[in-house]
Amino acid sequence: MQSLDVQHPGMPDLQFVLLVLALSTSDLHSLNLSLSGRETLFNRCWALLHETPPPVKKEERVLDLRYGDELTLEAMVQVIQQTLQEQGISQLTWDHPPSEPTRSTTPEAKPLVERLQKLYPIEPDQSEPQQSSSSSS
16 A cells, blocks of 8 residues: 655655646546545646636546646645645555556657666666576576
């Protein structure tokens, strides 16, 4: 079970907002936030970036934070914390193993991804399932 302290997440604001929005738009049944709470959270964050109503289709319910600024990010953190507090949630919890990315990296992001991979290379033991060494004996 994974958890996130809503008031003291211990991560940068952008990471916090992205994580909470990803959880709230996911199909995770184990997330301790109701579907109506997820919708309220997304709709409030949407309103900070757009003047149009939020999309209804699930696949269109994505927030592009590139068009916001530091003030917008701070407002989103406050909106998320307030909305979850209204729902009686001080800690988000969910049970789901990490999954493979569903989208490929955009050309704009590839240089950053490549630099991060150089800084934090994935060791072969972590990227592939461990195999028993007893088969060589």
